[in-house]
Amino acid sequence: MAPLISIKSSDDRLEIVNQLLLPHTTEFLEINSLEEAHDAIKTMKIRGAPAIASLAALSVSQHLTRGLKAIPAPDYLASRDNLKAHVDKILAYLFTSRPTAVNLGAATRRLTKVLDDNISAAQDTRAIAEALIAEGKAVADEDVGRNKEMAKWAGEWLLQRVKEQGGDVSGGVNVLTVCNTGSLATSGYGTALGMITYLHETNKLQKAYYTQTAPYHQGSRLTALELQTLQIPSVMICDTMVGSLFQHHNIHAVVVGADRIAKNGDTANKIGTYNAAVLAARHKIPFIVVAPISTVDLDVHDGSQIPIEQRPPLEACLVRGILYPNEGPQQQVQVMITPSGLEGIYNPSFDVTPAELITAIATEKGVAVKAAGASVFDLSPIV
Structure with a gap:
């Protein structure tokens, strides 16, 4: 397709x-x-x-x-x-x-x-x-060419990492991703989803898992559409189920994109990314960021300096979809899922994952990892 x-x-x-x-x-x-x-x-x-x-x-x-x-x-x-x-x-x-x-x-x-x-x-x-x-x-x-480069760098790094840890990649690896980072989020191929696509194209992917970060965010639905279009075997899970997934399934890596990467490697991405990073660290699962060089902001020293966009409160209360069961022509509707008159609504679009929770950062120039004992990255080789 x-x-x-x-x-x-x-x-x-x-x-x-x-x-x-x-x-x-x-x-x-x-x-x-x-x-x-x-x-x-x-x-x-x-x-x-x-x-x-x-x-x-x-x-x-x-x-x-x-x-x-x-x-x-x-x-x-x-x-x-x-x-x-x-x-x-x-x-x-x-x-x-x-x-x-x-x-x-x-x-x-x-x-x-x-x-x-x-x-x-x-x-x-x-x-x-x-x-x-x-x-x-x-x-x-x-954009498309560099996406393919970073996807390959990240994919090959993961396969090598699994082998070095004594794992068998002959049957493919299982990867979890957060939000949509494919062709709909880029000019083509994608970043984190591009890595999943690369693994699929090289017959090294067993299954892709992707989170439903929140009911009003389109990320997971767009990821579902992209994976379905590319005929990549995949499973959607709610973001509250990530810990359970890690307990009961063999997940080889979490791979995410980025909206901004600070000089030390702290990374802002779709809300829910930090949750996945904490759980990945608990289960000793590699956490990989895949993003173009243009996403690295060397003028920002760490994540505390990254501006976090606050979305309109109403967005957290609404869900858009089609009527179910759908017995006639598809009719798209928008519904409110919360009581009216709530006292307050916290609705950030992004969170920041500290560098200490990130295993590797891949750009079109290669893959950076932290030095032994370091909690932050030196990104100079890949920017």
Whole structure:
């Protein structure tokens, strides 16, 4: 079956699959403005740190492409100063859509550098705009290749680790993952789910397990859809059942993605990741983070400095799905699962897993492990 995709783009046409409606309804939304891109990211119509960065960058490319075609030309193309002020404002605006996902910041900084470098070289405004358009497209295009690299690094590291511990990998390994990190969360293939896909493609995966982190998060449902599409044997479990799973099943590793990795290896990821890491440590199960270099934020010393996005309280009270039993055409509904008038609702989108609970961090450049006796990582070899 064909892999799933989160973004379709050609020339100045840009579409995303509305992930709020998956897995029961596949609907592509056309993105026609920077405001629509911002809204799609903020409301989680698109999710996953790499996919967010790709959409933001592609929306800038779309905006500038249309500007170059416009007659008369927009004012921001009248001078380099005008263009810089205009693009800086756009990038700052897009960055506000989801602050925890560092890939978004990396993409906006990358575009800022192209802007500033071309202005310093005294390029005319149209040439600068063309350079920004090309860079925006490159942000998305480069994602698939690096995902395959990090997936292979992580997969091979795990197989070697199991062998070194006296394990037998001939029948494949069992891996647990949290949230969705596949093609719908990236521009293709995926990060942590990419590692699972790599193991499956090389006949080294026995079974994938994935957690239902919370009823209102789409992550597990999207993971289910991706694994089903790729025909990968898998089992969904509630996040409260992870400890039981570790007690009664042979799990060789937990593998997760990341929205931001601090300099010391502390990692922010979907809420529920920290729980899985604590339980993995208790059961001596390797805990692997798979993420692109752009996710590593060397300006953040440790996890305490990572901003944690707080989602609207109402989201914790709602569940979306189809009616069951479903005797006619699929009808998607949204229902409230809590009493009204609750005194308070704690609804962070992410938690931070300390480096001491992480066994390995894989990027497209390789795998980092902690030095003997160390509780934090030296990430310099893989960034």
